[in-house]
Amino acid sequence: MVxxxxxxxxxxxxHAQWEKWGWLYMRYSGAVLLILIFGHIVINxxxxxxIKQIDFAFVxxxxxxxFWQVYDVLMxxxxxxxxxxxxxxxxxxxxxxxxxxxALNYTLWIVCGLLIVLGTLVCVTFDPxxxxxxxxxxxxxxG
Amino acid sequence: xxxxxxxxxxxxxxxxxxxxxxxxxxxGQDARWQDFDVEVFGTDxxxxxxxxxKWEQDGSLTFRRSCxxxxxxSDAMRINGRNRLACKTLIKxxxxxxxxxxxxxxxxxxxxxxxxxxxxxxxxYRDVKPFLIASDKPEKERLQSxxxxxxxxxTTKCILCAACTTSCPVFWTDGQYFGPAAIxxxxxxxxxxxxxxxxxxxxxxxxxxxxxxxxxxxxxxxxCPRGIQVTKAIAEVKQAILRGRA
Numbered sequence: 454m455v456x457x458x459x460x461x462x463x464x465x466x467x468h469a470q471w472e473k474w475g476w477l478y479m480r481y482s483g484a485v486l487l488i489l490i491f492g493h494i495v496i497n498x499x500x501x502x503x504i505k506q507i508d509f510a511f512v513x514x515x516x517x518x519x520f521w522q523v524y525d526v527l528m529x530x531x532x533x534x535x536x537x538x539x540x541x542x543x544x545x546x547x548x549x550x551x552x553x554x555x556a557l558n559y560t561l562w563i564v565c566g567l568l569i570v571l572g573t574l575v576c577v578t579f580d581p582x583x584x585x586x587x588x589x590x591x592x593x594x595x596g
Numbered sequence: 597x598x599x600x601x602x603x604x605x606x607x608x609x610x611x612x613x614x615x616x617x618x619x620x621x622x623x624g625q626d627a628r629w630q631d632f633d634v635e636v637f638g639t640d641x642x643x644x645x646x647x648x649x650k651w652e653q654d655g656s657l658t659f660r661r662s663c664x665x666x667x668x669x670s671d672a673m674r675i676n677g678r679n680r681l682a683c684k685t686l687i688k689x690x691x692x693x694x695x696x697x698x699x700x701x702x703x704x705x706x707x708x709x710x711x712x713x714x715x716x717x718x719x720x721y722r723d724v725k726p727f728l729i730a731s732d733k734p735e736k737e738r739l740q741s742x743x744x745x746x747x748x749x750x751t752t753k754c755i756l757c758a759a760c761t762t763s764c765p766v767f768w769t770d771g772q773y774f775g776p777a778a779i780x781x782x783x784x785x786x787x788x789x790x791x792x793x794x795x796x797x798x799x800x801x802x803x804x805x806x807x808x809x810x811x812x813x814x815x816x817x818x819x820c821p822r823g824i825q826v827t828k829a830i831a832e833v834k835q836a837i838l839r840g841r842a
Contacts, residue, residue, distance in 0.1 A: 472808035473837065542811075546769040 475538055482531040489528045513581035522576050529572040537565040607637045612692050614645055616657065617699035619706050627706065630654075631695065636687050642675055642698065643682040646710075659710035666821060669757030673710050674699045679759040679819040701762035703771055717758050720774045724782035724800055729793035744789040751784040751829050753822040760816035760826050766809050773809045774801065776816035776826045783829040786842045794842040802837045810834070 497511075498504050515521040540561050548554040581587045582594035612634055619627040632649045643661055650657045659682070661671040666684040673682055676690060676697050690696055704712040730738070754777065761767050761775035782801055786794045801807045807830055816826035836842050 472804055473802055476808045546766065
C-alpha cells in the first residue's frame with residue numbers, strides 16, 4: 454500500500470465499522486427473517502385449523518418444545534434489532550438537531566432492549582400451569 | 597402554418613411556457629417561480645430556451661453552461677422534476693402542452709437562480725482521492741489488459757455534473773453523505789489495476805457517511821446523463837469493502 458501526502462484531510466472516521474456491520478446485519482437478518490416469519494405464519498395461521506386454533510393451549514403446546522422456543526426467541530431478536538436499526542436510519546435521515554437525534558435513537562434502543570428482555574423471558578420461562586384449564590389437564594402441573 | 601407556405605426542410609417552431617425558479621440573494625425575497633413564453637424550434641434544447649430568455653427577455657436570469665454539448669457537465673438542472681443536462685434535453689421530447697418547470701438541482705445551496713454552490717460536492721470528490729496513486733516512477737507506459745480496463749470502464753464516463761448526487765434522497769437529508777458521484781469516481785480508481793491505493797479509498801468510503809448510506813433507490817442511475825450504472829458501481833464498492841480489497 455502506498456501512502457501519499459494527502460491534499461485534503463479526510464473526513465471523520467467515526468463509527469466506521471459500525472455502519473458496515475449494520476448493513477450486513479440488515480441483509481442476513483432479513484434473509485433469515487423471511488424464512489422464520491413465513492414459517493411462523495404457515496404453522497400458526499394456515500396449517501391445522503388455521504387461525505381458530507390459536508389459544509393458550511396452542512402456545513403452551515408449541516413452547517413445550519425447545520425447537521419452538523429457540524425459533525421464537527431467534528425471530529424476536531432478529532426482528533426487533535432489524536426494525537430498530539431501520540428506524541435508526543430513518544431518524545438519522547429526518548432529524549436536524551443533534552440532541553433530538555440522540556434522544557430518539559436512545560429511546561429506540563432502550564425500547565428495543567426492554568422488548569427483547571421481556572420477550573425472551575416469556576419464551577424461556579413460560580409456565581403453562583398458570584392457566585386453570587391447563588392445570589387440570591396437564592400431567593406436569595399436577596405434581 | 598399552412599401546407600403551401602411550409603418550405604421543405606424547414607424546422608417547425610412552436611411556443612412553450614417555461615416556469616423558472618428564480619432566486620436573487622440581494623433582493624431579500626424568497627425563491628419564486630417566474631414564467632416565460634418562448635418561441636422555440638423542434639431542434640431546440642432547454643438550454644436554447646434559457647438562452648432565448650436571457651438574451652431576449654430577462655438578462656438577469658442566471659445559470660451555468662460551458663460547452664453546451666453534454667460534455668462539461670455545467671448545466672445540470674431539475675427539469676420537470678428530473679435531473680438532466682439542459683443541453684441534452686430536447687424540448688420536443690418533453691410534454692409541451694404543459695409548462696416546463698426548470699429549477700436548480702436540489703441538496704446544494706442556491707446562490708442565484710439556477711446556480712448552486714458546488715463546493716460540498718467537489719469536497720466529497722476530493723476526499724476519495726480521485727487520481728492515480730502508484731509507487732513506480734512514470735518512466736514508461738502503464739500497460740493494462742482490455743479485461744482489466746473493462747472493470748471500471750463505465751465509471752470513467754463521469755463528467756461531475758452532480759445530477760446523480762443531487763437526485764439522491766439520502767444526500768438531500770443533510771448533505772453529509774459522500775454521494776453517488778464521489779463513489780463513482782472512487783470506483784474508477786479502486787478497480788483500476790494500475791492504481792495501488794484501493795484499500796485507502798475503500799477505508800475512506802467505509803465511513804459513517806460512506807457507501808453504507810446508499811439505499812439503492814436508483815435515482816442516481818436514472819439521473820445520470822452519461823448512462824453510468826451508478827447504483828451498480830456503489831454496490832461493487834460495498835462488495836469490495838466487505839472483501840477488503842478491489
